[in-house]
Amino acid sequence: MRATPAQRARGSPGKQTSPATMGSELDTAPAGDGMTPLAASILGLVARVPPTREQAASAAENRARAIAQAASLKASIAAGSLALPVGPLGWATILPELVTVWRIQSQMVSDIAGAYGRHAELTREHMLYCLFRYAAAQAVRGIAVRAGQRIVVQRLSAPALRGVAGQVALQLTQRIAHKGVFRWLPAIGAAAVGTYAWYDTRRVGDTAITVLGTAPADFDDGARER
Secondary structure (H helix, E strand, C coil): CCCCHHHHHHCCCCCCCCHHHHHHHHHHCCCCCCCCHHHHHHHHHHCCCCCCCCCCCCCHHHHHHHHHHHHHHHHHHHHHHHCCCCCHHHHCCHHHHHHHHHHHHHHHHHHHHHHCCCHHHCCHHHHHHHHHCCCCHHHHCCCEEEECCEEEEEEECHHHHHHHHHHHHHHHHHHHHHHHHHCCCCCHHHHHHHHHHHHHHHHHHHHHHHHHCCECCCEEEEEECC
């Protein structure tokens, strides 16, 4: 009988697993095509740009910041709720919590693009850059560069996109280990996780406003290999 995610998180009887070790295992366990579960989740997240009902707004920045504020509160509540379980069971909720927050942030970026009237030009590279500009800066720094008042976004080939997703996952490993510590602190840990989700979502929103609020971006039409 195959073990459930919670059983796998607990580990074998008598074996103690530290938060740092469990974070490393989450990042290094293969999930098909040589990708880790975390990298595969990131790739799947950015592969499709969420639709939006937002229309181009006359006061686009004000609308964009209202969208970011609402998304930050939603992410905080979702992350804090998923972080309520403690101990080994809490470890099983780390990846679902991350993915849930990322989905909220993805929809936020999509809605901000709609408020600026630029949803049609939103790409997976936009999503990857906006979501991880701060959380994994080194991994995504080559995707977008500022050229005067414009943000130039490079299109990536499928192998290059997988490579960046893998690099993002590696950089997030330490963050996952830190999150694991909070899984052993009832109530206080959930509050800390929720607060960080709020802060992180606000930063993602700021990045989206910076990228999409400038003059329309140019694109490097040649898919870049890595």
